[in-house]
Amino acid sequence: MAAMTLLDRPVCPAATADAPTASPAAELPGTARLLSIAGGRRYGLAVLVDALGAGLLRPFLLLYGVGVIGLGVGTAGLALSAGMLAGLAAVPLTGRWIDRGARSLPVAATLLVRAAGVAVLLVASGAAGFTAAAVLLGIGSQAFPTAHAAVVAALTDGRLRDAALAAGRALRNAGLGVGALAATAATAGGTGALRTLALATALACLLAAGLVWSLRLTVPPAAARQDTPVDGPAAEGRSGTALLGVANLPYAFCFDVLEVALPALLVTTLHVAPAWSSGIFVGNTVLVITTQLAVVLWISRRSRRSVLAASGLVLALSYLGFWAAGSLGGTAGAAAVAGVSVLYTAGEILYTGTGTALVVAAAPPARLGRALARWELSSGLGRAAAPAALTALLAAGPHLLWPVLAAATALGAALVRRVGPRV
Incomplete structure (x- = not known):
């Protein structure tokens, strides 16, 4: 299906039934073609530009607040937390906007809000200005995934949609990585370099917003307002997606395991160099970028619910593996942690490759945004x-963290398997 013909007119939402697509998984196109299908080259370019811009600034927001504006570390951290919480409050509003028929406009709006946040950051001179910038950046960042998934869902369906979502994640992760590397090199220039990075981020957001705005992609109001049946598959999908949110809570801890728990385990418990943490992080990023799409294609003939449940079990096993590796101590323990991190990455890839796809496939069309x-x-x-x-x-003790985390994630997996939508 050629999405380029859909760019300049309203389109109906893609079917949410989990019927197999006409082409087998092996014949699905590669990343570049999938990005073209999922909104045209303009949309793929917008995702890449946005990711590059986010990578330039996001890892250095705290440094900007401390080094450029002159805030204390605690004050800057509190402002960033307030921004992320404000962003969460905007997510339900974004969902309702999508259910009224909007598609490309919410994505463009999230990018414009982030551009405004960077603009405020550039003129901020105290805690109030930095907090206002953090709130705008948090709103734009937190609302983007919901709006982005709705655009892809409007232009693709079935397993092609799953692959397009995976391709978008791979492209975004690659852009974030490249942007962060460029920013790392640029920060040697001091506060002036940080201001330049912020300006480049704002320009990237504006360019990406313009590209997305040009799609003019909407869902006809009649389709957006259609009544949702109170029984049957649609009702099952509605209740199932609500329960998925509960099951997802322990799953979501996996990202901070990589960024918080593992570095603490390696440095404070195993007493090895921080380079081990950096190496594991880089290895995880490379594996996600290079294998996410291939894994989604490989699992395309399997139930999304079963794969999501399996991802929880894989993550739980990896947590038990980290527990065992930590008992070895020293370099041997660090090497074991690095080995187990491959299993952890596999669980993360399965989780991110099926979670959003399952929600989109099961949700009634009129309630996709919510x-x-x-x-x-x-x-x-x-x-x-x-x-x-x-x-x-x-x-409280490293021997408490891993079994608790494993048990919570396994419980989430059991809930997904028992009550998740059958798609």
Whole structure:
């Protein structure tokens, strides 16, 4: 199906039934072609430009607040947390906007809000200005995944949609990585370099917003307002996606395991160099970028619910593996942690490759935005709670963290398997 013919006129939402596509998984196109299908080259370019811009600034927001504006570390961190919480509050509103028929406009709006946030950052001179910038950046960042998934869902269906979502994630991760590397090199220039990075981020957001705006993609109001049946598959999908949000909470901890728990385990428990943490992080990023799409194609003939449940079990096993590796101590333990991290990455890839796709496939068309919003809200709440919960468990003892985390994730997997939508 050629999405380029759909760019300049309203389109009906893609079918949410999980019927197999006409082409087998092996014949699905590669990443570049999938990006063209999922909104045309303009949309693929917008995703890449946005990711590059986010990678330039996102890892250095705290440094900007401290080094450029002159805030204390605690004040800057509190402002960034407030921004992320404000962003979570905007997610349900984005979902309702999508259910009224909007598609490309919410994506463009999230990019414009982020551009405005960077503009405020550039003129900020104190805590109030930095907090206002963090709120705008948080709103744009938190609302983007819901809006992006709705665009892809409007232009693709079935397993092609799953692959297009995976291709978009791979492209975004690659852009974030390249942007972060470029920014790392540029920060040697001091505060002037940080201001330049912020300006480049704002320009990237504006360019991406213009590209997305040009799609003029909507869902006809009649389709957006159609009544949702109160029984049958649509009702099952509606209740199933709501319960998925609950099951997703422990799953969402996996991202901070990589960024918070593993570095703490390696440095404070195993007493090895921080380079081990960096190496594992880079290895995880490379594996996700290079294998995400291939894995989604490989699992395309399997139930999304079964794969999502399996991903929870794989993650739980990896947590038990980290527990065992930590008992070895020293370099041997660090090497074991690095080995187990491959299993962890496999669980992460299965999770991110099926979670959103399952929600889109199961949600009634008229409630797609709200279903996506619930999913992203649960992910955001899980990620918001993870640093405090993980560090508290670590403080109580490393032998408490991993079994608790494994048990919670396995419980989430059991809930997905029992009550998740059958798609």
